[in-house]
Amino acid sequence: MGFRGFLALIAMTAAAGCSPEDDEVGSTDGGCSAASCASACRGAGLPGGFCLGSLCVCEGSDGGTDTDAADIADRAPSDVPAEQCDVDILFVYDTSGSMMDAVGPLTTEAFPGFADALAAYPHLGTVHVGVKTNLFGEHAFENGGVGFSCDGGVEETVQTSLFLTSGWDLGEPHDAHCCEEIPPLDCGFASGQRWIEGPSATMLDEFACAANVPCQQDVMAGEPTLEAGLRGLQHDGNAGFLREGAVLLTVFITDEEDQSSQTIRSLHDGLVALKGGDERYVGVVTIGGPRVGTEEVNSVTGAMGCFGTYGGTEETPRIMDFTALFGDKGVHYEMCGDNDLSGALTAGLDMLKLRCDEIIFL
Template sequence: PGMTSEAYIRLVGGGERSRVAALTFGDAADELQTLTYSLGPRSLYRDLHFSTLAAAVEAWTPEAIGVCDDYDLVPDLPEAEGCKRIDILFVIDGSLSMTDEQRALAGLDGEPPVFAEFTDALLSELTDVEDFHVGVVTADPGASLLHTHREYPELPESPETDCGLPPGQRWLVGPSPDLAEQFACIGATRALSIDEHTALNGALALHDPANAGFLRDDSLLFVVLITDEDTQDFTVTSRVWIHDKYLEAVGGDPSRLIVLAIAGDQGIYEMPKTICQGPYGGAAPGRRLTSIVRSFADRGHTQDICAGSMTATFASILDDVVSACEAVAPIP
């Protein structure tokens, strides 16, 4: 679905999502519904068990007409006061092949710590942001607890692996002079499984009662999914379920959510890619992961883990996070 939606927007809409609308109709069709989400809010999916095709066409026709009628209109922007808080959730693949990427994030590769530099740049742009939370969860199947110890879950929680967070707090709070060192500790994940539930674990972590307090009602949620494999949660649940759980976490308001997947590039519809090689080694195409992330339409972003350094990757998403924060509307 992610590859198809990109091709549809590029080839039919000339690269503009605002010029595209589609009606899809199927039988519990996860791929069709994911495609529909990816094309944007004026596209419609209907399940044949709950609607007739005639009813679906009738419901969608005004949206299709609206795409044409509104194409040249300048939309009225809602009142915005900008976000005061940002909650950043990392889902990090803890397999051995991800060692170099983890070291780059933490600044253990001889270069400045990527994440600390990103948050510094973010706060220099968003001077009204009061604070941010940073949580990390592994991509291991079934994991949803935010980390408080290094190399979890391979190493058990113990005084030797403790990252020094206050009791009962499973996330970092910034800005902080110790942020780089603390993130280097909690961001060091080590997998117990060869399977990766990268997309699913992020959704589960946002709803785990043990993580209560990490995500706040008035914050911008920035989710970062980092892996050199595809997310393998297809045996557990659908793409649509994962998409819906992320949106549910922000009260159904997509303006409070931005999702970034850093994974192997799947290529385009006419020219799919296979294994890529980059500065951190090889990576498999993140096809399912890309489909899930693109289902958030203009709130979902993907970056090729093989394309360049982590520093360049986070620099490329900075403007999108800044714009998303500035556009957050006040809570009624």
């Protein structure tokens, strides 16, 4: 039995609930449920299975035919040394005043569940996690987080293309009006780098520190969220974060439309170029607003959007068009209604695992 035989790509639909017979190969038009897939594979005498796109993949079967060492490429993943998928994840935060309500929930609620689920992925190798603001280049902010227009603190120049290695004090309120904070707490990454390395016992605490981002905005620069992510990944000060052979997942979180000067095609191509032009190694999650807003979310500008758990979010059609350029490697999640950030990261994780499965098995 060859490669397709041992994978036992099972034909099933949600309505039919079919079980595999004799490890035969089929296609599915109805999608794949992880629970149904695993159950169907066990019913066929196999140890389990997982979803690869719309296909159910049974592991651990070679049909009793693939026993030659020369045929090792045709054997089931569980019959050969385990393959691993290294992952580099960058979180790009909109650090404007209006986003401060979403900072805590992502740090304390959404990311821990994401990290646990990622660690449970059987083919996970090592992980790099970076955090940065949605600015790039040098900007002058008030030292200690005091806004210039408020009481004239000490000005400090910050290279915002660098990943954050310090966080805001959870016990201190954000100055969302002045929004020139400089985070005072050194996160003490065990890696000694500008990013977190995992899986590790310190990963969650380190992320909780760095992801408690400061309120940091430059009204003259606007909010070039997408370009800020690309520029950060390209910056020499973050060298070593990107690894050859690792899947790159970039997560953009904002409540306003992207204001980058580059076209969305240029931004897409820039991210793909970081992985040698191979789109299999690039995934994008954007968390923002709807394409067409139904409510006025800014009484000053009249901007339309939606209201949700974290307040108002403006329309983000440009960001949605950017995400669409990645096809099934891009996920957009709207911060509308009861949607929370945990759902966004879950959707991103599902897409990330598909990227890894595609690289390892196909």
